[in-house]
Amino acid sequence: MGRTSRIPLPLLAAISLVLVTTALAFVFFVAPDDANQGFSQRIFYFHVSIAITAYACFAGGAWNALLHLWKRDPNADLRSYVCVHQGLIFGTLVLLTGSIWAKISWGHWWLWSEDQLVLFLVLYLFYCAYFMLRFSVDPGPQRANLSAVYALFGVVLIPVSFAAIRLAKNLIHPVVFTLHGPNFGGWILVTYCIAQTALLALAYTLYRLELGGKRLDVRLRRLREVLA
Amino acid sequence: MLTARRLGKRYGEKRVLRRIDLVLPRGGFLVVTGPNGAGKTTLLRICAGLAQPTEGTIEREATRAQVGYLGHDPLVYRELTALENLELYGRLYRLPERRERVGMVLERFGLWEARHERVASYSRGMTQRLALCRVLLHDPELLVLDEPYSALDEAGAELLDAQLAELRGERTFLLATHDPARVEPLASAALALAS
Amino acid sequence: MLTARRLGKRYGEKRVLRRIDLVLPRGGFLVVTGPNGAGKTTLLRICAGLAQPTEGTIEREATRAQVGYLGHDPLVYRELTALENLELYGRLYRLPERRERVGMVLERFGLWEARHERVASYSRGMTQRLALCRVLLHDPELLVLDEPYSALDEAGAELLDAQLAELRGERTFLLATHDPARVEPLASAALALAS
Amino acid sequence: MSYVRDVGALARKDLLLELRARDTLPAMLLFVAAVFVVFHFALPGTPSRLETTGLLWVAILFTALLGLGRAFVPEREQRTLDGLVLAPCDRSAIWLAKSLATLAFLAAAEVVALPLYALFFHSVAGATVLAVVLADLGICGVGTFLGAMAVATRARDLLLPLLFLPLAVPIVVGAVGASVVASPGRYLGFLGLYDLLFAVVCWASFEYVVAE
Amino acid sequence: MSYVRDVGALARKDLLLELRARDTLPAMLLFVAAVFVVFHFALPGTPSRLETTGLLWVAILFTALLGLGRAFVPEREQRTLDGLVLAPCDRSAIWLAKSLATLAFLAAAEVVALPLYALFFHSVAGATVLAVVLADLGICGVGTFLGAMAVATRARDLLLPLLFLPLAVPIVVGAVGASVVASPGRYLGFLGLYDLLFAVVCWASFEYVVAE
Numbered sequence A: 001m002g003r004t005s006r007i008p009l010p011l012l013a014a015i016s017l018v019l020v021t022t023a024l025a026f027v028f029f030v031a032p033d034d035a036n037q038g039f040s041q042r043i044f045y046f047h048v049s050i051a052i053t054a055y056a057c058f059a060g061g062a063w064n065a066l067l068h069l070w071k072r073d074p075n076a077d078l079r080s081y082v083c084v085h086q087g088l089i090f091g092t093l094v095l096l097t098g099s100i101w102a103k104i105s106w107g108h109w110w111l112w113s114e115d116q117l118v119l120f121l122v123l124y125l126f127y128c129a130y131f132m133l134r135f136s137v138d139p140g141p142q143r144a145n146l147s148a149v150y151a152l153f154g155v156v157l158i159p160v161s162f163a164a165i166r167l168a169k170n171l172i173h174p175v176v177f178t179l180h181g182p183n184f185g186g187w188i189l190v191t192y193c194i195a196q197t198a199l200l201a202l203a204y205t206l207y208r209l210e211l212g213g214k215r216l217d218v219r220l221r222r223l224r225e226v227l228a
Numbered sequence B, C: 001m002l003t004a005r006r007l008g009k010r011y012g013e014k015r016v017l018r019r020i021d022l023v024l025p026r027g028g029f030l031v032v033t034g035p036n037g038a039g040k041t042t043l044l045r046i047c048a049g050l051a052q053p054t055e056g057t058i059e060r061e062a063t064r065a066q067v068g069y070l071g072h073d074p075l076v077y078r079e080l081t082a083l084e085n086l087e088l089y090g091r092l093y094r095l096p097e098r099r100e101r102v103g104m105v106l107e108r109f110g111l112w113e114a115r116h117e118r119v120a121s122y123s124r125g126m127t128q129r130l131a132l133c134r135v136l137l138h139d140p141e142l143l144v145l146d147e148p149y150s151a152l153d154e155a156g157a158e159l160l161d162a163q164l165a166e167l168r169g170e171r172t173f174l175l176a177t178h179d180p181a182r183v184e185p186l187a188s189a190a191l192a193l194a195s
Numbered sequence D, E: 001m002s003y004v005r006d007v008g009a010l011a012r013k014d015l016l017l018e019l020r021a022r023d024t025l026p027a028m029l030l031f032v033a034a035v036f037v038v039f040h041f042a043l044p045g046t047p048s049r050l051e052t053t054g055l056l057w058v059a060i061l062f063t064a065l066l067g068l069g070r071a072f073v074p075e076r077e078q079r080t081l082d083g084l085v086l087a088p089c090d091r092s093a094i095w096l097a098k099s100l101a102t103l104a105f106l107a108a109a110e111v112v113a114l115p116l117y118a119l120f121f122h123s124v125a126g127a128t129v130l131a132v133v134l135a136d137l138g139i140c141g142v143g144t145f146l147g148a149m150a151v152a153t154r155a156r157d158l159l160l161p162l163l164f165l166p167l168a169v170p171i172v173v174g175a176v177g178a179s180v181v182a183s184p185g186r187y188l189g190f191l192g193l194y195d196l197l198f199a200v201v202c203w204a205s206f207e208y209v210v211a212e
């Protein structure tokens, strides 16, 4: 993920605002009602896009962690942390939207029998533990190292747990791209793609915002020190 | 042997070392002094490779096997005997004449008789002697010694004097102390850290 | 203040102290010397009430609250700040002017600025200063000090000199050291342990 | 009175040490959640009430052992026990304070765990809660005592950790019994008696454990 | 070759320490035994094989966790990690040796636990034994790694379960699967893959955990 010099932040924010508005418009006015679930199925566009975005954030966190360990990139630690933080925020949203959807379509907020849900919970717990780890080490090179290593573990865990779930049961939780393969098209696809792009853009904006704030913090502290 | 440029170290907000420049040639003997909390230990740990500076660079012309570091902690296992501890380090440093060298350093620092006792039952001075044994066991090129005289009795201090005098010139020394007079005759350079 | 008769201490087979006779009157200042492993720490621990002799008897005319013991370990919690540590001891010793005294000893040993830092981040000398604060906090009648000068820089050692000189005569001291010259002017008696 | 204040000061120190890690409570929440998730994968399907009661006790026991293991870690690691032993307070206050601190840790974990358990698996009966409380008292009291023995250098060579097994098994038996049978009165009484008995023994003999 | 010798020297040291201090193994044995007692009470009659397999795995996992929590205690207490980090051997040898030592303790606990399990509940199949071996490798490898991380933090003991349990879920899935289904090949393969994958990651990144 990027250097601060790429797209100016205000422009980026404007773009993601436009995208999110478009996505909302598409979701509510363009996409057709689902045959079985009716209107409530529209939460799908957000739920799935948010989930994918969360994964993207975690991947970004791991990539920056790798850069930190491998290239000793001095800013990679902060970037990695911000990525994981965004991932956790979007992860919370996945749990929320998923739960709402589950309540609507299954009548339960949570189902232990759905392994994929529990799997996501495991990942969620994993990244909560990342935070615990990070905040129980004093700032410094060691904290950066430990966080980076644990973030790397995360990307190994994701495919491994997918394999574990696949092994444990045939997937009950719907997998759009295989299950609905043929009839997943037209406006549904377009709407989904727009929503996905919008959320990725939103996540990136938030990421840049947080990163900027954190960097400013660091700079201010340095400045104060020089003055003192 | 050691070249540090504009070295700095901070712990979070707190700046401990600031712009240290240091050139220690092979065979040199640098004495570091400074009040409590000045950053001597921090500097020595960086020089030994145990910590990284947050600013500046450090170059060391010695592999890890060629560094001997004596810190504030003796770095030995209290539940093991002196012999077992030195055996462990001897193996880890892959010494060719391990057993012989272990016996030699134990004898040199007057711990031969106590070699089969657990370190937990050692007195403080005996533990410090054992830590010195550990450092000298693999005959390092670069010796980084943080207050090596602490806890030693007069006999022990003289043993150490003799040891330092013997190696002076052949090995490179970086030594922190609160009693610079003691190592004055050996020193080739001095660095005084301010608090 | 302290009377020991034919004191002996053995650890299992090993005899560490043998037939020590000791009379330390109130206001006395006894300096204990001896090589590493001679048994200084063992003797001091017995006198402070931390250990029991295996032979002989010891009488102490001081309650537990009136003893101050400085050992090789600082006896403070590394994860607490200096202030929190001293607060704890202040409470346990039930000091009437706890907070004031805590502030006073911290200032006296130059730790006031660092009072809110965790002891884990202290340098070795700062930790030793904190241990001295702990000992003097409750203004004990009997001070048992095991190598109190160790790890102190010259400024710290002078602070301690001043402290000892001030209390000399009013309090009773039992002090072990490898540098008897430093406390020579204060000593009222000396005990040299052989190894 | 001053005894109570000593215990307060000592327990306060332990809690302070605990809270130094700041995020103890969220950590506990995460811990409980993680444990339940692991249980879920270990027992696929919908486990019976008895099974999940067993799991609950395994979780409690594990947490207790975890807590006890850490009880004297600060004293042992930093060799500060001497400082407490030298202080003029009654030595049993050290034991009491440490037991209370461990109890607080354990209780905090359970306050998180029991509702979550009720949410995820089955409701928790009143007898179970009572059994948990009584078991906690016994585990913390005896466990802390043995923990101190393990720190005091003199006692370390004895196989003391092993003592905890014969001492803890009655608690486990009583507690699990109380939460599975229909009329738990006898089991609860047994637990209460156990607590009382060992509290008196520990209180009276702690002095000899920590001081030579 | 010299790598193997380094690992040998380090693992030897850990075994020697355990022999002296007996910190780890008794706690593990105690816990395993207590878990079986709990379930003996909680599951009266003859529980199904599926039920008891799950509990066996819960017992193994948490016993391991207890052992893992103590793996780096000597280094932490006596602050000797610096000594190992300074030594010229590859840092990953520290991880490997510690993992092997922990593995030895876990294996010792299981040598007691499995017959106990067979006695109390059901016989143990060959596939289960194989699953135990493979799971042990994963548990000890990853757990030791995380133990080293937890030691470097302020939260320490509480942190290890948090870090470890999410990573242990795939092991539990694989292991429970391998011990209940008829043809456990896929599950065993999965466990092997897990071990391999994480062994490589741990091996490659341990350097960063212990050295600044």
Ligand code: HEM
Pocket: A044, A047, A048, A051, A052, A094, A095, A096, A097, A098, A099, A101, A102, A103, A105, A106, A109, A110, A116, A117, A120, A121, A174, A175, A176, A179, A180
């Ligand atoms: C890893 C994160 C997740 C991903 C990638 C994901 C993906 C998806 C996808 C692609 C669908 C659409 C299926 C379809 O249209 O047939 C879906 C549906 C659903 N998801 Fe998720 N999901 C995730 C996590 C969760 C969580 C944590 C929950 C619950 C708390 C949840 C609850 C649901 C529900 C209830 C549905 C509707 C299923 C139906 O009615 O058929 N999901 N999810």
Ligand SMILES: Nc1ncnc2c1ncn2[C@@H]1O[C@H](COP(=O)(O)OP(=O)(O)OP(=O)(O)O)[C@@H](O)[C@H]1O
Pocket: B011, B014, B016, B034, B035, B036, B037, B038, B039, B040, B041, B042, B043, C120, C121, C122, C123, C124, C125, C126, C151, C153
């Ligand atoms: N881990 C740490 N976190 C925060 N501050 C630290 C840490 N380690 C050391 N410091 C601070 O760095 C400063 C220098 O410490 P250092 O141990 O290097 O001093 P020193 O010169 O060796 O002192 P002494 O003579 O007492 O041994 C001290 O003020 C100390 O508080």
Ligand SMILES: Nc1ncnc2c1ncn2[C@@H]1O[C@H](COP(=O)(O)OP(=O)(O)OP(=O)(O)O)[C@@H](O)[C@H]1O
Pocket: B120, B121, B122, B123, B124, B125, B126, B151, B153, C011, C014, C016, C034, C035, C036, C037, C038, C039, C040, C041, C042, C043
């Ligand atoms: N717990 C113990 N078990 C066995 N032997 C012990 C124990 N504690 C001390 N000793 C032995 O007692 C002797 C005296 O130890 P002590 O610590 O009293 O010496 P010291 O005079 O204080 O030495 P130093 O100047 O090095 O501090 C030493 O030989 C030591 O090995």
Ligand SMILES: [Mg+2]
Pocket: B040, B041, B042, B072, B146, C123, C124, C125
């Ligand atoms: Mg120092």
Ligand SMILES: [Mg+2]
Pocket: B123, B124, B125, C040, C041, C042, C072, C146
């Ligand atoms: Mg001594």
